[in-house]
Amino acid sequence: MNRLVATALTLVLAASACGSDSKQAAEVAPSSLTLVAYDSFSLKPDSFDAFTKSTGIAVKIVTAGDAGTMLSKAALSAGNPEGDVMWGIDNTLLARAQQAQVFSPYKSSELAALSPTAAALVSGNLVTPVDEGDVCVNYDIAWFEQKNLDPPATLDDLLKPEYKDLLVVENPAASSTGLAFMLATIAHAGDSAWQQYWTSLRGNGVKVVDSWDLAYYEQFSGSTGKGDRPLVVSYGTSPPAEVIFADPRPDRATTGVVDATCFHQVEFAGVLRGTKYPTAAGTLIDYLVSKSFQELLPLTLFVYPARTDAVLPAEFNDFAVRPADPLVVSPSDIETKSKDWIATWTNLVVR
Amino acid sequence: MTSSNRLPRLPLVALAAPASLFFVVFYLWPVVSLLGRTLTLDSMRAAMHDPTIRHVVWFTAWQALLSTALTVVLGLGPAYLLARYEFTGRRLITALITVPFVLPTVVVGAAFLALLPDSLDQSVTAIVLAHVFFNIAVVVRGVGGLWQQLPTDLTSAARTLGASPLRTVREITLPLLAPAIYASASIVFLFTFTSFGVVRLLGGPSRTTLEVEIWQRATRLGDVSVAAVLSVAQLLLLGVAVAWFAHLQSRQRRGLQLQPVAQRQRARTSRQRSLVALTSAAIVITIAAPLIALIERSLRTANGHSLAAWQGVFGASTDQPARPTTGVLVDPLASLATSFRFAVIATAISLVIGATASLAIAALGRRGRLLDTALMLPLGTSAVTIGFGLLVAFDSGRLDWRASPLMIPLGHSLMATPFVVRVVLPVLRSVDAVLRDAASTLGASPLRAWREVDVRLIARPLATAAGFAMAISLGEFGATSFLTRQGRETLPIAIERLLNSPASLLHAQGYVLATVLAALTFVIVAAIETTSSGVDRRA
Secondary structure, eight states, X not given: OXXXXXXXXXXXXXXXXXXXXXXXXXXXXXXXXXXXXXXXXXXXXXXXXXXXXXXXXXXXXXXXXXXXXXXXXXXXXXXXOSSSEEEEEEXXXXXXHHHTXXXXXXXXXXXXGBOHHHHTTOSTTOSEEEEEEEXXXXXXXXXXXXXXXXXXXXXXXXXXXXXXXXXXXXXXXXXXXXXXXXXXXXXXXXXXXXXXXXXXXXHTTOEEESSHHIIIIIIBTTXXXXXXXXXXXXXXXXXXXXXXXXXXXXXXXXXXXXXXXXXXXXEEEEEETTOSOHHHHHHHHHHHTSHHHHTTHHHHHOOEESBTXXXXXXXXXXXXXXXXXXXXXXXXXXXXXXXXXXXXXXXXXXX | OOGGGSOOHHHHHHHHHHHHHHHIIIIIHHXXXXXXXXXXXXXHHHHHTOHHHXXXXXXXXXXXXXXXXXXXXXXXXXXXXXXXXXXXXXXXXXXXXHHHHHSOHHHHXXXXXXXXXXXXXXXXXXXXXXXXXXXXXXXXXXXXXXXXXXXXXXXXXXXXTTOOHHHHIIIIIHHHHHHHHHHHHHHXXXXXXXXXXXXXXXXXXXXXXXXXXXXXXXXXXXXXXXXXXXXXXXXXXXXXXXXXXXXXXXXXXXXXXXXXXXXXXXXXXXXXXXXXXXXXXXXXXXXXXXXXXXXXXXXXXTTEEOSHHHHHHTSOOOOOTTSTTSOOOOOHHHHHHHHHHHHHHHHHHHHHHHHHHHHHHHHXXXXXXXXXXXXXXXXXXXXXXXXXXXXXXXXXXXXXXXXXXXHHHHHHHHHHHHHHHHHHHHHHHHBOHHHHHHHHHTTOOHHHHHIIIIXXXXXXXXXXXXXXXXXXXXXOOHHHHHHOXXXXXXXXXXXXXXXXXXXXXXXXXXXXXXXXXXXXXXXXXXXXXXXXXXXXXXX
């Protein structure tokens, strides 16, 4: 019996190997590959020169809206993709992408060099982690110094009277940052108590706006908008962005991050199912996680490289916060429950 | 109108063909393709039983009605001033009024936010005020276009006969203007019903229009199926509304002896002079204040104000040693060129389609209403549906046009064509049948009568329509955001990207581009105003 199974398996494997072999033989190297990315993908075109030089393949970039829009578009045309490789599906969208059969699996030769916790989110090598980051509560350092008040240290602190009317967050139904923060509270308080948490947060005067830029640039007191709320849901890498783009550059950070509020985000790249050039697309994935490319990410996308041996810029080491133990929710839980969570949240907080 | 001076069948078909073809290929087919792929019975049931959706529909409808009514009421004053009085700066004010209409809502919304008192933050009042601000140009231009051609003798006669000014307005002027008022109101209603940026920015998360709900479902929740149901519901509701407006409009239609030359007077009495001065000042202040707020935001930095963002956009390098590695989101100057190129193409397409369609609709009489309503549909269709629809419809084989650079101006023409029709049609419809009859009596063939009368009359409204079309293309955001490609970003797309940047300097560059877009619009519209007045004088 066992032998029978083994023989059958060998036959199947041989057949599929032949199949892919002949397919690979048939795949002529393309003159260009198309990388589909979310629209804040801001790498310079010359970031792909090294790839083109070694393979002879040019890289075209097609931006497709924010990550959610990009995935909806890809799901509509699954199997007949707009490009060959997609960059930027994150762990909140991963299970949906899997369900919509947007990707075909590819195992990168660089996988061993990538963050193991990030890689562990993926089953069957469907996609490859490319970068990581966190959504965290940020605070305006000067504001808290002036008031002689310690900034909050935990999610529960945000419910205390001394932080009343200080926090602005994004709507999870409209913003991925808002969704991440809602998930952070669910990871923290648990499936049963998170609703109570938000009822209390609402009682403590949390303000909800529709997008990250409205929250950060209009409501938050610590950036250029000079709003009146010193606490905002933003990114673990917002402080270095604040420093790098200030003119003149301050010696120390002007904003801080509350470690214990951070929700972990991982972004992935994958080969789009239906591409004519799966082999070349795989090569591009390898390039996306190569050391030199990964080291471009911090100062362009304000994220951490997925590759563990990538060297970080000084600004990241000095100002960014990378919590040791960020809050997480599994991709499958996010996919199956987030619609209900968002509906519940909407009724609790904004109705 | 007797049947004898109707156009013969062949030219009618030729006139109706381009618009019909355009509508079927670039609107109907994409929308049907998308619905075919996504619509399910389950999602229809889900949508129908969702209490949130009922709440959303109700809010969408009443805020749109309120916004439309207020826009019409507040627009009549400026429309009167600009249509009836000749004064220094008139054309500039007309151009200025058009500027908010083309700015991406994201941008003026932000400027509005900066000016709003805290008490109005996240309120319906803020939404309605912003809607008036955005759409007042539709009323001023639409109603003003007819008003300036109304013969003055009727009102003077009424006044001579002892009617009070109020009674003259109520019984003579308003009824005569009614077709243009309903036409403008139906456009304002469409825009406020499908409002997206303003509602997200100023309304806060508890106030959601159908358009916002569709976007949330399709892009945030990945629920394209329910989004498709809502999109159909939105279309049906708006179809009813537009048909109703069209019905009101056609009921009010009167054969009028329109004057080919604008009937404007100089302010003579001191009362007239102060009226002109005060109204102009009010318009300028209302429109300019948010625009100035925009400029202020473009200069703001973490610790004061500087020209850094402007230098960043216009090349004077601000690259400090620390920054050369930071990313490039978008090339601001290239987006300016792209926007301009797309606007020219979209204007050309929509003028051809819109003008032929208007002539056909006018000549077809009642039967023309179908084409008229069809061309309005894109305005009532959610941007998500148009954007996704175009991608889905043109995605295979030789028709894989997903990456074609023409997709964006085509999308823009879908939005701009109904404006061309709305501007041209009221003028055509008000053409006195007597004029045509006279031409026929004088021995002109129906074709010649039509050429001499109708075609000549649409020259000026076409110039206005060109301004609108260009403005719409320059400001269009929704559908473009689904069709845009790296390196082909239009100004509104570039602005949105920059405003969303984690880097405050790039955020400020978004405001720089917004200021540029406002200025550009102002210049284009002012130029068109000037040349179309040239047409006036020659006529």
